[in-house]
Structures are given as structure tokens and as C-alpha cells.
Amino acid sequence: MTTFGSTVNGTAVKIDVEGPEAAVDVLRDQLGLTGTKLVCGGGVCGACTVTIDGEPAASCLTPATALRDAEVTTIEGLATTGELHPVQRAFLAHDALQCGYCTTGFIVDAVSFVDRWRADHGDTEPDRHTIADALAGHLCRCGAYDGIHRAVAAACRGDHDEPGDEPGPQRVDGWAKVTGEAVYTADVRLDGMLEAVIVRSPVGAATVGPLPADAAEHVVDLLGDHREVVWAGQPIAAVAAETLVDAQRLAAELPVEISPKPLVTDPGTARAADAPEVHAGKASRSAAPNAAEGAAFPSRWDGNIRTQRGSGFLAGLARRRVAKARRAGDPRLVELGVGTGVQLHSSFEPHGTVADWTDPDHLLVWTSTQAADDTRRHLADRYDLDPGQVTVTADFVGGGFGSKLNLSADMFAAIELSRSSGRPVRCVLDRREELTATGNRPGSSTDIAILVDDDGETRAMEVTADAHAGSAINGAYGMLMLLMYGRAPKAVTNADILTNAPPGAPFRGPGGPTAAWALESAVDQLAHQLGRDPLDLRLTMDGNEKRHALYHWAKDLDVWKERGPVGADTGRYRRGVGAAAGNWLYMVDPDTEVRVSVEGGGRLTAICATQDPGTGSKTLVANAVASVFDVDPVEVDVHLGVATGETPHGPTSGGSRASASLHPTAVEAAEALKEQIGSRPTADHDGMAATAKRGGDRGIRAVPVTLPMGIQIGRGFSGALHVSEVEVDTLTGKVRVLSVHAGLAVGTIHAPDQARNQIQGSIIQGIGQALYEQQVIDPHTGLTLSSNLEDYRIPQLGDTPEITVHFHTEGWDHVPGGGVGLGEVGSVSPSSSVGNAVFHATGWRPTHLPIRPDRVLEGLR
């Protein structure tokens, strides 16, 4: 043990280290400065950035000993007088954040850059490249890069030097996020808390022996009676100890016998008759993980191929028409075989849970979830408690993107170890676990055929859609193609190709980008084949009125009007413009309730057991209440993220249901309160409250049943259109996206800044899927090799194109509030628009995502 002094945020501190600790460990765990976040642990993402003697450092890679006799500044040191630093104000003003988990690292580094820039160049604005270059050591998974860029540029200009000059409306929880005061699950530390580690399968297929009762002092089994593991990283057990290091050692030494079996990780190999069977026998098949939110469809198993009963409309006729056109060489038939890689959610706050079950009658859970209230009910079910005996807190959630909808192993580990130890227990995943074991967007292989008539009306569509959801079933996405481009005969066959790879999970617009990659590539190819403008052809093929408005909007864009023929450029750098359309369902949680009250001396207060994983739901509720009372949204205290037996039920942040569930309900509750108290709340009204319930929409619904997890599918489809401009370097195979224009038909927008930000984020994630992101599995062990943020490549600030967002607000009058959610529909078509732009630039049709340099070089050879 070495002890030394350091000055942290102006205060002299004593630091004790053994030697191997990194600075971030000491800052967070010893000094309690949890505004500094640990994300990648490899110096890639910059979330842990602090300055040491004025120089920005990735504190995860900086030895703690480097703090000796140093001046250290963390995010907590920037606003010590209670007044924000100009860069913090700029981040608020430009909504340069979503979930907030990368924000503090960005800000600490940006402060350093802005100071240097202004010292050298005065109050001028740096160009985009300069800012991206200076902040190249940062990543943002939500994709708030456009706001980050604007915020840093504005701070360099000196726009935010004076307090109070940031324009509203702001993200109401932004202040906590830019100061590091926001407490995420990974920051929760309870007295007497143990640290837990999950013991995972080291191989993709094995039989696991029983867990000896005395295997460790604090240990729980996570596998149950079925002792076969089917993916590497699958939870087997969990152990807890006083420190994380002790728990890691115990986990490594846990005496559980693991007998490896033959495994298969490649979907192509898995199809072979002699491939090892991933789910052999009924027990394994019924225990197979589910990649989707809903129940499994009826299906037939043949080795590793699980085929769903065919779906479609006049499927036999569709097949006959396609076959006939193929035989005749009909030029109105397009056929493509395409595929997508597996995309990882990579939420920056890892999955994690702190559980305190020291009072047997009350289970307290802090967890990083998109579904606080559902989690409360499901945990009560699982542990035989009354739902009122469980409290789930998810005040700040560092991203989820679909990976945090369900109960997860970290919850079981922390809860069960707390029960057995009588102590609070924390279980937070490390980056490798997060990128291995928390779900993914399944990969795919699709064969698609579309036949049109002379006008371009669809005559038939035939699709074979193979999902690669690893060891999970229900990766099906083909049926989404039935919902677009007319009511012609269509035949869709969905299958899961099972492998010993980590199971898939919902990921923004589940199946949407996967289906679009086939469908939108095929429509684009068809337009080329027919010599038609791709937007004109869609105007013929697509009957959706809202999307028609978007096609007309896009045809008027300069970038589209100036678009030349395919492959017109012949030099090294070739530019192209591509379009792709998206479609999604409108969903709502009719059981949503919001209570609006007056508290604490006349403060308007809204409460609901939902959460804000960066989507802006806190701001949306504040806006709703503020609109009724005609006040600034920051005058409304919004309490989301705590689910108890007392809090009004809130929707899951998934399936694009939160906005349409929350906004009209909050408005209705606020109006009811206003009836009681008049338009000016005062301290006299403290304690007065009104609660409203969303209920279903009047009139017809698309699906007249309520699905599991409280979803109703309402009437109408939301629509999107993305127009992307790319530049392809034909020498090095690198593709850059220069600009993206996004059009969204989701009705009235209730939180415009946050909505735009989220749409930009889905474009960034779509660019990641299109160009860089790809899970890589070792075929020998089944382990995930792309389980760090160097090898799993997500877009950077410098990869961010110029983005414009257009909202078409008509067509949703039948929905209370006039608008629906946009998290999913905005995610469907970005990657396909990039692919179509690459085709337009080069004349080469990319068929497989991601469009890596090696694939471009091969395609152009």
C-alpha cells in the first residue's frame, strides 16, 4: 500500500493505492466522485476523462499513482460555486446529450479544448474537423454528436459566457447530467454493500455440473435444473465478496465442472445436417432464449433450422407469379440476396443492479432498466412478493436501446445474494460482459423477389428471411415486409438459424432495419432496373399517405434534385445519394397513469413510474404540464424512475409507446388539477393532486387485443424517409456519410429538441450498422471477440454527417395529443439509405452490412 497526496477539484486529499488501480477507480470508489464514468475501460470512449495538471486523461488507463502531487479536475470541479461553466451551459442550450453517461467526459475535455482554442484564436468558431479531431477520444452511443458539435462551437464563440443566456426549452434533467450529479445505478453505493460477479460459461456449448453448496460463502446458482449451456457468456452462478477484486477471484475459482461439447457459431455451418445441434430435445427448445418481446410463433424444428409457419397474403399466387417472371426473364422482377451482421446495443451504462433485501418484507432494487414498473411486477412474481413490497429505482438510465426491457442476470445475482447474505449487494457488468451477454440485433440473410407491373404497382413479393439470433428463437423480421408496398400477393418464410452465439434481443425497431435492408435495397435496385427515379417508384408502390408527403418533401431537396445517374462519378472519390423508407406500428400503453400535484410551496409536480433512458420522457412530461399552466417546463418537477406500489403505472421505454402514452395523460391530469386550483399554483395548493389514465384510443385499433407488457397496437403506421449522401473512396474502400435528411411522419412533436436529438441518434446508430458495427465470434470457443470498444466500432463525432430533420405532423388526429412515438420508426431506414447511396455512387450494389473497406474493395475490383 502506498499513500500520497493529491489536489482534487481544489481540495487536498490523501490517496491509498496498492499499485494496479487506475485513477478512475480511486476517484469513483475512494473519493466518491461518481460523475466520472467508467465505460470502455480501454481509453477509447473518453467517458472517464479528467484533467491531470491541466492535461485531459482517460482515467481508466491512467495509473492512480499518476495523481501523486497533481492538480486533478473532475466534472464535479467545474461548477463548484453552483454556477455552471460556459461549456456546461452550451451543452444544455444545444441539447448535446441524451442519456448523459458520456456527457461528463465530453465536457471536461471540451472545457480544455475551448480554453486552448480561445487562447489561440479568440472567440471564433473552429471548423467541424478541428472539433472532431480534438474530441476524437470520445464516443456517444446515443448519437448526440450534432448537439455536441454545436455546443462546442458555440462555447468557442463565447456564446454562453454569461449565466442565464442559454435559451429554453431545455432538457429538464440536463442540469444533473452536465454536472455529474445524476446518480445512475452504477453509482449507487450502500453501507455494508457486497460486490457480486456473475460466473459465465467459458464456452458456447457445455454440460455444467452441480454447484456445490459450500462453493463459496456467498454464491447463488443461476442456471437451474437444465444444466446445458448454449452460448459462451451464459450465466451459471454468481458470487459476492467484500470487494470486486475478491469477488472476481472467487468467481474464477468456483468449483463447477464444465464439460465442453461440440459447438457451431456460423449460421452457414449450422444449417448442415451434421452440425452440432444447438437445442437438441424438447427441454432445450422450450428453454431457448427469446429474441423478441412477444410470444413465440408456431414453428417446425429441423436441426438448427426453426421455420415458422409461412405468412403472407395469397402466398401461393405470389410464388407462382415470381417463378413465372423468373422463367421469362421479366425485367420487372428484381431479386436480391442480402445479409446483415449482428449489431450490439453497447449502452454506455452497463446493465447493473443494486439490491437491498435486508428487510424480508421489502425488496429495494436500483437497476438500469427501460421498464421500471414492469420490472417491479415481474420481480414480485418471481420472488413471491406482493408488488407493493418491491421498489424499483431507475432515476437515471445510461441508455438501453431495447437491451434493458426484461429481467436480467445482474438482477437475479444482486437480489438473491442480498437475500442469502442479509447485506445489500451490487452487481454491475463490465464492458466485456455488456458487449457479450446483454442481447444484440440479430444478423440476417434474406432472399427477396419483387415483381411489379408496367406502372410500377407491386404484383408479387416473395421473401425468405433467415434470422441469426444466436441461440435465441424468434428473430423473425420478414413479416415487416408485408406491411409496405401495397396489398399485392406476398409470401414470406421466416426461420431462425440457431447457433451457439449469444442470444438476440429487441434493438430499436426490432427487425426493422434488417427488413429494410432487403426491401429498400430491392426497391432501389428495381428503380434502377426500370430506369425510374427511386422516389417516384415508391410513390407508385407505396400506398401510405403520410409517406407520400415525405416523398414529395424529399424530391424537393437540393441534394435529390441534383442527383445524377447511377455511377456517374469516375474518379477516386465518388459521391452518391440514396433514399430508403421506413414503417412502424403505433403503440400505446393504455394503463399509463400520471399524477400531477402541487408540492413544496407551490411547485407543480408530476409523477409516474416510467423512466427516461435518454429519450427525453422527463422533458416531455414537463412540457405537457407546462403547456397547461403556461409556465416554463423547468418550473415543473418531474419524478420518474421510481416504481413502488404507490406510484402511478408508467409505460416501458420501448416499442415507441412512451410518448403517446405519457403526453396526453399528463395533459389530462394537469387540466384536472387546473380545474381544482385555477391557473396559478401557490403554496396554498400544496397537497392537491389529480391523476389521469391514458386508456385506449376511441374507434378501431389495428389489433383488437392488448399484447403482453401492456402494449396496444393502435391505428395507423408511422413513416420515415432517409436521404443520405455518401462519398466512397474507391482507393481505400472507405465510405463517409456527408449528409442525411430525415423525414418523419409521427404527428405532433411534444418535445422538439429531444425528438430531433433522438432522430439524429438513430441515424448515427444506423450509420454504425451500415459501415462499422459487427459482432465477431470465435468459432472455437463461441466467445465474443468484439467485446471491447476498439474492436466493436461505433461511430465517432468525426463520422457524423450534416443532419436535417423534417417532421410531417399531419395524420394523427385520432390519437390523443395528435402524435406517436418515434424511437423505432426513425431507426428503420438510415442504414439502407446509406447502402443505396453507395450503389448510386459506384454502381456496385452492397449486399452485406457492414459495408467495410474490404467489402468495398472487393465489390469494386
Add this chain to the structure above:
Amino acid sequence: MITVPTTLAELEVPDGAVVRAGGTDLQERLRSAASVGKPAPQLVDLTGIEGFAGITETPDGGVRIGAGTRMSAVARELAERFPGLAITTASLATPQVRNHGTIGGNLTQRTRCWYFRHPGIDCVKSGGEGCPGRTGQHLYGVAFDRSECVHPHPSSIAMALLTHDASVELADGTTMPVVDLLGDGVDPTRDHLLPDGAVITAVLVDAPWPGERGAYFRSISRFEAEWPLVECVVRARFEGDVVAECGLAIGGVATVPLRVPASEALLTGATLDDATIAAAAHAATDGANPLPQTGYKVDLIAATVTETLERLRG
């Protein structure tokens, strides 16, 4: 557990101990090892040694770069006289890593192979047997297959130093050419051939050529901050339009960075016209024997050398 010597005389590296400077490579490996319950090794922290950091000019016009000199300082202070080395250094990793990582650490970092770095996998380089990447996933692997190990060497700076015929100075006062420090890359257990217990105290670079110019390019899929698929550095002295002397090396393609005498020979005495550039770029691919998944790197070597030479031409 950790010792912090303050002078070279105090510096002692016991068997099994690991030296640490900036920590930007080691800390990731320590965290990763801890995640699977491996105890941390004894550490020798070099940052307290007097004179460990800093760049000084040598009497013959060269420079002595203290091993503890941060990469950001190398990039900044050598930009004018050693442009190839400086641009290479400025282009690697991220600003935060360049701010705290040292030149000595950059030369002795371990491979970035995803098998080697995975705590659940053993390979010949991490104390196990064989190379799982060879029969597994090696999209980012070598294009010159000369070792059992198939992942490229990680040091861009080593590549640039090859073109300078630079040396390293060791704590015992001896020196070792960088080309010998790297070796031929055939031994799959090593990333460098520094003797056990030896510590680099400085990098020695001879005087630059008069009016020396340099260029660097790294082929990657994203904006920056990504390990190179292929990288290239060139330094040259021009007489008018003619290349009088030059050094060219490529990285990301073999278990050591490769200097390319064949390309240098084609460039020397020539003007940088398109045909010369194409010939030099093609020559850099001579002898490539890519793996099943790295065939693209052969084209990319030619592309990367072409881009680097076009940048040199200006």
C-alpha cells in the same frame, strides 16, 4: 506490490515484475486480468525517475527522446525537423492517450489481437499454445504471414523509427537498434526482443536530412482513433523534384512493422510522378502472403502507400 524508483541507480526489475510508465497499454490488461481473478504482478513505476521524460538535442544534430516522453510532446516538439515521425505520432490513438502514453511504452506495448486481449482465451503469446486467430477470426490480421502469430504489431512509432535507423538506449547504458528491438517477428511469443529485466531509457534518432519532408497515412474505416488496417510512413530529402534519399515503412501488415527497401529504391533518384508512385506502391506488396480473411490488405497496402506518397508530393 509497487516500487517507485527516483534514479536509475535505484531501478531494479525483479523477476516477474512489470514496468509501467504512462500505463495506457498496461492498465487495460491489468483490468482485464483482474476480471478473471488473476492477481496483479509486482509493478515498477518508472515515472519518478529523474530525466525519464524530455527531448534533448544531441551534439551531432539528432535527438535523445527520454523514454518517458509523452507522445503528444513528441508530436509537437519534433514536428518541424522530423515530420514523418511527428505526424505518425500525432495520428495514433486519441488525444488523451497521446497526452499520457510514452514513447518507450509505445515501443513495448503488447499486441492488440482480440484473442490475446480476451481474458477467457489463451494463445501462444499469452502463455498458452497455438494461434486461435489463424484458424478463427483474423480480419485484421497480417498480410505477410511469417510467424505462428497472425496479428500485426501495434506500434506506429516503431514503424516511423525504422525509417530513421533509430536506436533505443537501455538502463544499463547500452544501445540497441530499433530494428533489432523489433526483430524479424517470427517468435510468436514476443512483441519485442528487449532482454528480460531491461528497461528502455531513451530513443536516439540521428540528425534529420536537410529540408526533410515526411508523410503518413493510415487506412481505417472511421474518422480517427482506430487501429490501422494498413499504415505507411515516408521520409524524404528532395533535390528539386527528385527524391535524393528516402525511407518508407508500412505497418498493420506483419508481426513487425516492415521497412520497404524495394519501394525506397524505386523512389530514390526519381520524381514523384504517378507512374513512380504506382510502382513504389506495388513494390510494397511484394512477398505478401495473406491469410484467408486478409487478402484485401494487399490492395490496401498499395492504396495506402499511394496515398502516403501523394501526400508527400503535396
